[in-house]
Amino acid sequence: MSLAERDEQLCQLLNTQFNQSGVRLQSAAYADLLRRIPWQQFWTLTFRPTNSGCNGSMHPEAADKAYRYFVSCINRSLYGRVWSKRPHRGIQWARGQEWHRDGRLHFHAVVAAPDExxxxxxxxxxxxxxxxREFxxxxxxxxxSQMEITGYLSKYVAKGGEVDVSRNFGAWVPPMLDYTPRPEQCALIAGDRST
Structure with missing residues (x-):
């Protein structure tokens, strides 16, 4: 069994065993699972009410299709039309879904590219x-920092949401990000303090 298959099974197991008493344990398990990958971006994606049903919430299947369409468009722009046939199969992602107070579904996701x-x-x-424009x-x-990522999605599990991952989740490890300030950033920071 590959690492990706094991991670997918763990994700499914965590989603099926969700109950109120196990929220903290489940949240910690998701944080541990997500900590393995050096994520490169956070996404918070919300749907406008005009894209929603009569009660103001978008159907979860329609929201899932919109999300996957968005990811597919990014993959197509980065890796061409046959991005899914490449060895890395596009960007990796993990997303949590949450219902907003007003009843609308929105996603919180972390993403990473395979090579850069x-x-x-x-x-x-x-x-x-x-x-x-679309949604x-x-x-x-x-x-x-990577510390910021640890609880980003797992906290939404504690609120009763689910975490879903890309099909290529865990198939490769993206490059680590360099969080040190660039020289030009240091100059800007130093300049701001002197004024």
């Missing part, structure tokens, strides 16, 4: 605009 920092490969603003509000941002 995804923040250098894609224009975040362009994809922010794409989601906004609604969103935030696409780079994490400040």
């Amino acid at each position: 920092d995804i923040n250098r490969l894609i224009n975040r603003y362009e994809w922010h605009e794409f989601w906004y 609604g509000r969103n935030r696409i941002e780079a994490p400040r």
Whole structure:
């Protein structure tokens, strides 16, 4: 059994064993599972009410299709039309779904590219605009540290959500990000303090 298959089984097991008494244990298990991968971006993807049903919430299957379409568009722009036939099979992701107070479903996801920092490969603003135009509000941002990632999705499990992963989850390990400030950032920070 490959590492990816084992991780997928663990994810399914965690989702099926969800109950109120096991929330903390389940949340910690997801955090441990997600900690293994050096994630490169956080996504928060929300659907506007016009894309929703009569009660204001988008059907989970329609939301899932929208999310997968978004990921597919990014993969196509990075790796071409046959991105799924490449050895890495596109970007990896793990996402948590949460129901907002107003009843709308939205996703929280972490993503990574196989060969290079995804923040250098894609224009975040362009994809922010794409989601906004097609579906609604969103935030696409780079994490400040790997510590920030540990609880990002697992906290949504504690709220009663589910975590879903890409088919290639765990098939490869993306490159580690360098979180040290660049020289030009240090100069800007030093300049801000002097004024």
